[in-house]
Every structure is written in structure tokens, then in C-alpha cells.
Amino acid sequence: MPDTLPFPARFGSNSGQPFTRRDGIAKVTGAATFAADNHPEHLLHAVYVPATIARGRVTQLDVAAAKAHPGVVEVITPDNCPPLPGDPQSKPFMFAFRFEALQDDTVRYANQPIALVLGETLEAATEGARLLNPRYTALPPRVGLDGAEPYKLEAGAFGGPGETVHGDIAAGHAAAAQAIDVTYETPEQYHNAMETHALVAQWDGDRLMLDIPSQAIAMSCAAYAFYLGIPPENVTIRSPYLGGGFGSKAVVNGPQVLAILAARMTGRPVKLMLRRDQMFGPTGHRGATRQRLRLGTDGAGKLTVLDHESLAVTSTFDDFVESAAFASQGLYAADALRSALYGVRVDIGTPGPMRAPGEASGSAALECAMDEMAEALGLDPLDFRLRNYADTEPGTGRPYSSKALRDCYAQGAERFGWAGRPRQPRQMTDENGCLVGWGMGSALFAAPMFTAQARAVLRPDGTGLVETAAADMGQGAWTALAQIAADGLGLPLDKVEFRSGHSDLPDGGVAGGSGHTATAGSALHAAGVEAVRRLAEIATADPASPLYGAGNASVVGRDGRLVLENDESRSESYAEIIARAGGAEIVGQGSAARSPEAAAGHAMYSHGAVFAEVKVDPALYQIRVSRLVGVFAAGRIINPRLAESQLMGGMIWGLSFALHEEARMDARTGRVINADLAGYHIPVNADVQGLEVLTVHEDDPHVNALGIKGVGEIGITGTVGAIGNAIWHATGTRVRRFPIRIEDLL
Numbered sequence: 001m002p003d004t005l006p007f008p009a010r011f012g013s014n015s016g017q018p019f020t021r022r023d024g025i026a027k028v029t030g031a032a033t034f035a036a037d038n039h040p041e042h043l044l045h046a047v048y049v050p051a052t053i054a055r056g057r058v059t060q061l062d063v064a065a066a067k068a069h070p071g072v073v074e075v076i077t078p079d080n081c082p083p084l085p086g087d088p089q090s091k092p093f094m095f096a097f098r099f100e101a102l103q104d105d106t107v108r109y110a111n112q113p114i115a116l117v118l119g120e121t122l123e124a125a126t127e128g129a130r131l132l133n134p135r136y137t138a139l140p141p142r143v144g145l146d147g148a149e150p151y152k153l154e155a156g157a158f159g160g161p162g163e164t165v166h167g168d169i170a171a172g173h174a175a176a177a178q179a180i181d182v183t184y185e186t187p188e189q190y191h192n193a194m195e196t197h198a199l200v201a202q203w204d205g206d207r208l209m210l211d212i213p214s215q216a217i218a219m220s221c222a223a224y225a226f227y228l229g230i231p232p233e234n235v236t237i238r239s240p241y242l243g244g245g246f247g248s249k250a251v252v253n254g255p256q257v258l259a260i261l262a263a264r265m266t267g268r269p270v271k272l273m274l275r276r277d278q279m280f281g282p283t284g285h286r287g288a289t290r291q292r293l294r295l296g297t298d299g300a301g302k303l304t305v306l307d308h309e310s311l312a313v314t315s316t317f318d319d320f321v322e323s324a325a326f327a328s329q330g331l332y333a334a335d336a337l338r339s340a341l342y343g344v345r346v347d348i349g350t351p352g353p354m355r356a357p358g359e360a361s362g363s364a365a366l367e368c369a370m371d372e373m374a375e376a377l378g379l380d381p382l383d384f385r386l387r388n389y390a391d392t393e394p395g396t397g398r399p400y401s402s403k404a405l406r407d408c409y410a411q412g413a414e415r416f417g418w419a420g421r422p423r424q425p426r427q428m429t430d431e432n433g434c435l436v437g438w439g440m441g442s443a444l445f446a447a448p449m450f451t452a453q454a455r456a457v458l459r460p461d462g463t464g465l466v467e468t469a470a471a472d473m474g475q476g477a478w479t480a481l482a483q484i485a486a487d488g489l490g491l492p493l494d495k496v497e498f499r500s501g502h503s504d505l506p507d508g509g510v511a512g513g514s515g516h517t518a519t520a521g522s523a524l525h526a527a528g529v530e531a532v533r534r535l536a537e538i539a540t541a542d543p544a545s546p547l548y549g550a551g552n553a554s555v556v557g558r559d560g561r562l563v564l565e566n567d568e569s570r571s572e573s574y575a576e577i578i579a580r581a582g583g584a585e586i587v588g589q590g591s592a593a594r595s596p597e598a599a600a601g602h603a604m605y606s607h608g609a610v611f612a613e614v615k616v617d618p619a620l621y622q623i624r625v626s627r628l629v630g631v632f633a634a635g636r637i638i639n640p641r642l643a644e645s646q647l648m649g650g651m652i653w654g655l656s657f658a659l660h661e662e663a664r665m666d667a668r669t670g671r672v673i674n675a676d677l678a679g680y681h682i683p684v685n686a687d688v689q690g691l692e693v694l695t696v697h698e699d700d701p702h703v704n705a706l707g708i709k710g711v712g713e714i715g716i717t718g719t720v721g722a723i724g725n726a727i728w729h730a731t732g733t734r735v736r737r738f739p740i741r742i743e744d745l746l
């Protein structure tokens, strides 16, 4: 990873440094407390009882047998489950998903809750759950992309449009000298965070304390308060660490709410930790897609039309779909551009946001279709992309806030050796006789900002304290955000205490959409700057200070001192200034949000280019990804080590998408048959060979004051297509369904 450019002085010197994770030692020594590590006194253990059918009704549960088992304290079923004050079928806010909470005996998907058993021990509750022996009347489940009639979506996954058209699609098709019409399929995938969904719920009167991993602490407080009919300030969430989230821990779901109800019913703290297999249903997933891409080009290889439709599964009771078609909106210049979403309602838990939702599946199909179009034109795939390079956002014509994608292409191609690629497939072999193929893909992910607040304190001893309820899913928020905060305060990182992961702190926003560092970081920085500004006001008005009369605009905070920018001989330590002023803490508040004007003025994305080499055994067709080079431009990189780690993780997920991950549905039962980490394949170390990540620096004055974009999700995009294209280049076989398997190449 190349060095990033030095941070300008006013940003301080903490950002840009590759600090190791501040929570690393706590995690590897087991000192870090995850939700299920909490054991309050009088704790009851809850065991979740999931439906084993996908459609029908529960007709019988042997509640008496379960309750008769020693140690079983309570069995909650629709017969005794208290109604929720807030309707779980209503959608009171964005990001609200409908869920099942034992409101009736209907089964709408496999693994939906049908009961919750509470025991003095986990063993007792587990046995009680087994004794329930549910009976059903089952209907044949509707499964998969052909399970029901498609319908056209009016709104996409996050309330965006269900269809977007720019230009004249018919004219674009008519003007095409060359055209392709290809259909790709992507599978159902499940988040499979290492830490399954877990919580400990405790009531004190009408106050609720939750130990629960949350990607969105303040939003979750509001949601639980709504469903439970209590004021939001009565909900406390402690979420210092998450064992992964990937989108699934940003939303409220049925099992969690049931455990909270159980604690209220019994008057005792309740712990629930879902088993791995129970996560395949009630906690979200990436829905399967079928995507039709129609591309047309003129004689010069320029796109006259890019028409992208996607069909995706959703549940019978909610509307979230993987918005795959919208991956085509931001990347390539085309005279006419259309993205349209269709859904199909089947008997499945509602899909949800999962790591690059929409873009991951959409980019996989788009980047392969671009490769197919290049092949049809007889063009090098990178050359074809450069001919269609968008200098303004396609469709809207908005300028990009920054876009160093050309540099990503150039550096990636150079690093990879792309110039030596033969255009025809099946041209290269390695020393073992394996077929070798090279492919590439463009990477794109939006650079959003959400809203967040933060508080910063300069203490009398010259150290700092910063607070925001951010979420660290493992991505390094504890470290990167503290670096930004320390810069805001003008202090070295080790002089700053960072408090986070608790709902008593200012709202740190959502750890999602690859916008957490930009959002929470901006709020923290602003809070620190405000505290320093207040200190400067005191110093410059104090005749005893060397900074007296300087005017605080020319004073900066650096290494715990206020310094006059143009005359560094005039400076004073924070501690001295505070002591003379009476020793009270200096507090600054900060907030972050992108103004609607800023959002309207520029298209804001992170960009990248991924190059893949695969080796395919000519007899067995075993596929190995032997090299992956990803070059990304994502604004200012706060911590190169953590950013590289995020991008690398994304690329490995891309590899997983291309070759491994798929939840297989049994069409007879509507159940996922590989609902465990033995059958649900993800790459292991041996699958990940030469993997290189580089970043290209961008100065982006528009995304936010700090110039931060996101690195969390973009690594998946581009990588899937690059690997699919490399497999074609190695074998001459174009596989239009992911994951690509040995049998697809035979």
C-alpha cells in the first residue's frame, strides 16, 4: 500500500497513520465484552423455536410437556404472547422491516418464530423447545425467482425509485451497430456474521436495558421504543463490539423483540443467542436476482444504450429487494440508460441490506456484460471501459465530487501486467498446464453521509475526551474515528479518550452504507474543532497569554498547544490556558450531515479497478484465483492499514460471491439446506492467494470537510465480475450464474 499524502496541518497528524486497532488486544485476549458475554443475576435463557415449514399454520404445540420439564420457566406462543404496542406490520420509519413476533399462528417463511422457551439454564430451555413438537398444516412453499408472478416495484430497497430512465431507450437500441442481450443470475446469500444475533434484555419498570450488537444505536433505541410503547430515552443500548454485522445488525427483527417481551413477561433478564441455522430466515439476507442487460454500441464502441433490469425475490409481507439494476446508474456513459426493478413474492424471510446491497449483485452482472460487449466488439475490456468513461454522472450530468478512476485503471493495469493480455480466450497456461485467464472489472460505491452528533472535551490536564455512539463491527471504528477526533482536538492519539458504543452518548449515526467514518468522523472532528475554538477565544482574550490579541482565526491546536499559525514562537499549552481560566473543562459539540444543496450539486462515489488472474485445471476444471489486484480511490484515507484491510475483506467477499457463496433452497420444504458454515461455503486462507490492494489519493472538497469517502463495501463490486471474466478468458466458457462452479465449465 503506498503512503497517502500528508494530512494538511489543520487536520492534524493522527489521520493518515496506519495505527493498529485500539481494541485489538482486548479482542484477542477475550477481554472485549460482546452482548452474549453479559450474565446479569437471575438471568433466564431463551431458546428460539423456528418454524420448520415455510408456509402454513401451526396447529399444535405441546406447551404442557415443555413446561413440565425441570428448569423450564415459561413458554411463549401466540396464545400468551402480549400484543406489541407498536404494530410490527407498520413501517413507522425508513429501515423499519416487518417482522413476526408471535402475533398469530401463521407461518410465512422457514425459521420464522413460532415459540420462545425460557429456562433457568440453556440446557433446560433447549430441552423444553424440543418437547414442543410442533404440528402444522403446511402448504407447498413458493420458492425462487420463478416461484410467483413478478411485479414491478414502485420503490426500490431504500425508498428510491423502482425505475430510472435517462435518454431515449428505444432510440439507443435503434442506433446500436452492435448489441448484446444477456441474463445473469446471482444467488441467495446470508450475512453469517461470526457473532450470531444475540441480546440480553433487562427491564427496570418501564426502562429497558439492552446488551445487543447494533450498527445503528440511536435508530435502534427509537425502533424498540416504538414497538414496546415506551419513550426512546427509556431504552439503553450497550454495543461496544460487534462480531460482524454486514447490514443485518442495522435493523430490528422478531427474535430480538420476542426476547425483550419475554423479559417483560417474566420480570427477569433474558438472554437469547440465535443458533447459526436459525439465522437463515428472520435476520435478513441478500435475495437472489436474475438480471437482464441489453447493451448497444455505435461503430466506435461507445454505448448507445445500457438497459438493466433486475428481478429479485422478496417476502410475501415486505418489499425489500436487492436493487441490482441500479448498479448501472453511476459508472458508464451511455446515450440512454435505464434501470428497472422487479420483485417476486415468495415464502421466505424478507431480504435486507447485506454488504454492498444492490451494487454487489448488480456490479457482478454489469461488469461481465461489459466484458461480453467488449468481446463482441473485438476490444480490450479496459479499452472498452475507457471509451465509455463517464466524466459526469450518466443520466444526471452532475459533476463527480472527485473521480480518480482513470488512475485506478492505469495503476492497476500496470501493477497487474494487463498490457500482456491476449485478447482471445484459452491462450495462456502455467507451468502445470492449468488454463490461465485474466479479467477485470470496475468498482463503484456511493459515498453517502448520514447524520451524527459528537461531543469533545478538553480536560484541565490537557488531555481530551470524545464521545459518539458509533458502532465498531470489526472495521476499526474505535481507531479511525479516534484518529479523526484527536486531529479535531489537536492532540496526539494517546492523549485522547474515545467513548463509543453506548446510547447515552451523542448519536453516532449508522455504521452502514460505507458512510460511518465520513459521518461520525465529521461530527467528532467538528466537536473537537469547536472545543479548540472556545479555548482560543479564552486565550486570545487573556492578557496573560502569549496569544493575547491574536484573533482566534489564526490560532490552531497542535500537539496539545495553541499555536499562532504565522508566528510559532507564540504558543501556549492547553493545560496552562485552562488552569489560568479557572480549571473548568472546555466542551465542544459537533454534528455532521450533508446539506441537500451539496448532495444535489455533485455525484459522490468511491471508485476502483480490480484485476483478476484465475487458473483452471483443464481436466478437473477446478478454479483457483491466483492473483487479485485492486486499486481504489476513496478520498482521504484516515488509516491506511485499516482501509487496506476493509478493501481486502471486500475483495475476498467478491471472490466468495464469484466462486463460493450460495444458500441452496430445498424447493419441497422452502428451507435452506446448507444453513451452517460447513455447507455455506466461504473462502478459507488457501482460497486467497496473491491479493494486493492499492489506494489512489483524492482531494475531495465536496463530500465533507474532511474529504472522506467510504472503503467498506466497494471491494466486493468489481471483483466478482473480474473473476467471472477471467474464467471466460481462461476457458472460453461464459458462465452467467454465480457462484461459478466446476460443473458449469464441463
Ligand code: MOS
Pocket (backbone or CB within 6 Å): 215, 245, 246, 247, 248, 250, 353, 354, 355, 356, 357, 511, 512, 513, 514
Ligand atoms: Mo451495510 S449492508 O451498509 O452494513
